Amino acid sequence: MVKKAQLTKLMEPGSRITGQRLLIYKIVSDGGRHLDADEIYRRARQRSSRISLATVYRTLQKFKQMGIIDELHFGQDHHHYETKQEGEHYHLVCSRCGKVIEFAYPLYSKIKKDVMEARDFKIIAAEVNMTGLCSDCRRKSWE
Numbered sequence: 001m002v003k004k005a006q007l008t009k010l011m012e013p014g015s016r017i018t019g020q021r022l023l024i025y026k027i028v029s030d031g032g033r034h035l036d037a038d039e040i041y042r043r044a045r046q047r048s049s050r051i052s053l054a055t056v057y058r059t060l061q062k063f064k065q066m067g068i069i070d071e072l073h074f075g076q077d078h079h080h081y082e083t084k085q086e087g088e089h090y091h092l093v094c095s096r097c098g099k100v101i102e103f104a105y106p107l108y109s110k111i112k113k114d115v116m117e118a119r120d121f122k123i124i125a126a127e128v129n130m131t132g133l134c135s136d137c138r139r140k141s142w143e
Contacts, residue, residue, distance in 0.1 A: 087104065
């Protein structure tokens, strides 16, 4: 689902909303999970054979700079992408199958506030990723 506020950012002066950019944004926003650049490229090629991997990478970096997507690091050699979320959320990452589960935890806001006050430090962004085994992989271990 393309979010209107993020589309508005795409149309700001100095930014062009090309068909390829719109396609990449739709793939990221409708992806249903945290996609890496190769998967975004593969899906884009299914819809537009003229798109290049370099275009995907440049567009993802542009979107990141514009603040409409987040680049996530899950302890892997590559990054994953998701559209910018309204509230803070965090990720559980299965070390066996790679499944990513989003969760929110209200206590984190208090921890962040306490750390900022205690260290006189303005936190702009934080990534919280916890690695373990999802229920499916744990169940398979017992079989």
